[in-house]
Amino acid sequence: MKLRKVTAAAAAALVLSLTATACGGDDGNGDAGSDSTAGGGGTIKVGIKYDQPGLGLKEAGGEFSGFDVDVATYVAKELGYEPDKIEFVEAKSADRETMLARGDVQFIAATYSITDERKQKVDFAGPYLLAHQDLLTKADSDITEATDLNGKKLCSVTGSTSAQNVKDEIAPKAQLRSYGTYSECIAGLQSGAVDAVTTDDSILAGFAAQEQYKGQFKLAGLKLSNENYGIGVKKGDTETVNKINAALEKMVSDGAWDTAVKENFGPANYKNEPAPKIGDIKS
Numbered sequence: 001m002k003l004r005k006v007t008a009a010a011a012a013a014l015v016l017s018l019t020a021t022a023c024g025g026d027d028g029n030g031d032a033g034s035d036s037t038a039g040g041g042g043t044i045k046v047g048i049k050y051d052q053p054g055l056g057l058k059e060a061g062g063e064f065s066g067f068d069v070d071v072a073t074y075v076a077k078e079l080g081y082e083p084d085k086i087e088f089v090e091a092k093s094a095d096r097e098t099m100l101a102r103g104d105v106q107f108i109a110a111t112y113s114i115t116d117e118r119k120q121k122v123d124f125a126g127p128y129l130l131a132h133q134d135l136l137t138k139a140d141s142d143i144t145e146a147t148d149l150n151g152k153k154l155c156s157v158t159g160s161t162s163a164q165n166v167k168d169e170i171a172p173k174a175q176l177r178s179y180g181t182y183s184e185c186i187a188g189l190q191s192g193a194v195d196a197v198t199t200d201d202s203i204l205a206g207f208a209a210q211e212q213y214k215g216q217f218k219l220a221g222l223k224l225s226n227e228n229y230g231i232g233v234k235k236g237d238t239e240t241v242n243k244i245n246a247a248l249e250k251m252v253s254d255g256a257w258d259t260a261v262k263e264n265f266g267p268a269n270y271k272n273e274p275a276p277k278i279g280d281i282k283s
């Protein structure tokens with residue numbers, strides 16, 4: 001009886017100390033916005049997009065949905081965090097490297113393409129999806145090829161590979177409008193402020209399938225680039241990269257990857273590429 005009391009008290013103290021760790025915020029020890037003891041009862045901060053239907057979306061009721069959300073939730077679980085221990089944080093395209101470097105989040109799953117330039121600043125696990133850059137226009141637009149974009153207003157997002165590719169090769173003669181998010185580009189397309197939006201086909205398909213846009217937009221269906229989605233972690237955190245790679249492999253082999261694809265891309269009728277092999281980056 002006595003022993004049991006002691007045990008209960010010790011357990012209570014442990015819960016208190018873990019709670020303190022979880023709520024303590026950034027204590028400057030570099031454990032990337034989370035309790036460093038995986039599965040120890042703390043929370044984990046994960047960066048996702050908030051405005052990309054089918055990939056990373058914060059819904060009106062505050063819930064999160066999308067393929068990246070499902071991948072992030074699976075990975076977090078493998079790292080020892082149940083879904084109720086995940087704190088999602090918005091990771092806009094231009095903020096991702098800084099968020100990881102500062103330790104705001106432990107990892108980012110946000111349509112985040114693996115590139116050599118980004119690898120100077122962050123490390124990546126994956127890839128876990130292969131997408132391609134494409135164009136979205138109004139349904140009655142004459143724009144069908146990248147060459148039709150000369151002189152046209154083309155929207156993309158600051159800090160994205162999509163905007164960079166436009167300048168470098170896809171349409172250097174287009175008038176590039178760089179906005180902060182893709183939802184702002186889509187609003188601009190609907191209002192006529194821009195003539196086309198360019199980014200990954202996975203993202204554009206998700207927007208085009210939204211109830212409020214049904215029938216209004218069309219995807220050109222051009223594979224203008226290879227976008228190998230990786231999970232970003234702080235530079236040098238090889239241990240987390242290895243654990244996430246193991247989680248991604250498991251997600252594919254146990255069928256959870258296929259389920260997430262069907263649930264999230266099915267409604268948009270997005271024909272995704274098969275699951276890539278870890279480390280197989282298509283240039």
Ligand code: GLU
Pocket residue numbers: 093110111112113157159160161162199200227
């Ligand atoms: N996948 C591309 C990138 O990482 C475009 C989508 C995005 O901005 O998240 O830049």
